C-alpha cells in the first residue's frame with residue numbers, strides 16, 4: 001500500500017481521511033503522526049422490563065411514579081421502582097402531577113455527545129406534591145440566572161418519543177408565582 005500523503009493542516013488531513021482513510025500529519029515541531037479513519041457503530045439492545053409502563057407513559061404524555069402497596073407505608077416515588085426502599089413491599093404505578101417545583105439544579109457546560117449541541121443546559125431535580133423522591137430532568141426555556149429553589153415548573157413531552165428519559169423535560173410555569181429570588 002502506498003505511503004499516506006503528508007499534510008501540515010489538520011483540515012487537509014480530515015479531507016484526505018474522507019478520500020482515502022489515512023493520512024500523515026506533520027505538526028509545527030516536525031513531528032509526524034499517522035492518522036486513520038475507521039467506522040465505529042454499535043447497536044445497543046436494552047429491555048426496560050418492569051420499567052416498560054414508565055416509558056410508554058412518557059410517550060403518551062403521562063408521568064408515572066411508583067407507590068408502595070404496603071398499607072402502613074404508601075411511600076410514593078417519582079421514578080420507576082419495583083419495590084419500596086422503606087419497607088420492601090411491591091409498588092404499583094401511580095400517575096404523578098405534571099406540575100412540580102424545582103428542588104435544585106446544575107448547569108452543564110459540557111455533556112455526552114447526545115447533549116453537546118444543547119450545552120449549556122440545565123439539569124434539575126423536580127419535586128411533586130405527595131411524592132417522597134425527586135425526578136432528574138432537563139429544565140428548558142430558562143437560563144441559569146432565572147432558576148431558583150421552589151420555582152414552579154411543568155412537564156413537556158417529546159412529540160416524537162424515543163422511549164428515553166429525555167422524552168420528558170420541564171419548563172417554568174408562565175405567569176406562575178415568582179417569590180423573591182436568591
Ligand SMILES: [Zn+2]
Pocket residue numbers: 068069070073074075084085086087088089
Ligand atoms: Zn413501603
